[in-house]
Amino acid sequence: MAMTDVKTKPVEDLGHKVDDAISVGEDLDFQERWWKFENIVWSIFAVLLVMDFLGVFGRGVLAKAQASTPDGALLVKYERIERTLTPSVMRIYFQPNAAQGGTYKLYVSSSVVQELGNQRIAPEPQISAVGDGGYVYTFPALGQPASVSLSLEPASPGIYHFTLRVPGGQSLERTIVVVP
């Protein structure tokens, strides 16, 4: 008898009979609440799309940024909002006062290579040196305008700080948010 109780269950009415004729289990109150919820979700989706279009999640107008070192030696154009595993380019422009003995030297903090995933530098530096929490790249200087491009591809989401400067000059510190 006990086994029968465990294995069986009395038949229950599903409720919400229509016209007392067919058991449907309809719940119009629930359905109306659900339609309201659907409208809210689609409104949120629409807002997210507009935000994405503007670049709040990267790859848009609001994501683009540029800054200069206080001494004016470097101008950097970058994306303040990056996406995980998505390539982007940080372009650094050497100003005339950046030249040092026929070369341009650039210090980048290690976060540019590690957290922000610098994959490639174009053009290739003539000399790369490591230390002081970062790297110093040396490029032969031919004159103005002069710029180098750093290809970034962050491996994981987070908030990362980076530093740029011409060795011996003033530093530029900025933050990049990497979204998932």
Added chain:
Amino acid sequence: MATIIHCIAGYFFLLLTVRVLTRRPGAQMTLFEFVIVFLVGGVIILATVGHDRSVTNCTLAVITVGLLHRVVSGAKTKCPKLAAVIDGKPLVLLKNGVWQQEAMNGMRLAPEDVMASARTKGVAKFEQISYAVLERNGAISIIQKEEKDS
């Protein structure tokens, strides 16, 4: 680890998206709705496995989705409220020959959709239908009028 997290996030986000798309992508799939299913599925898989396309990673992703599905299915049977949220509830579209306009508009259904379902059940005329019910799986059940009524 990342794949498992992506799978869980992707599963619930897809569940939400498909759920708020109303019920039609399920049983009444037209070519128009095939576009949504394939495109959304294709896009979500890119974020799920990422750059790691190894057999190990893809196998773990499949196991994760399977396990999630099993857990959610089990939770649905234990909690009717959760089942209502995930699957919805049946909705009467036609009652005694009268369209339930709120339900029809809410589910973005046209009378042609109901008649299409009726024809598959051998019901040729609108007058023969007593009730039409939109089921949880998106199918439309047709209950014909009694012989004496027709």
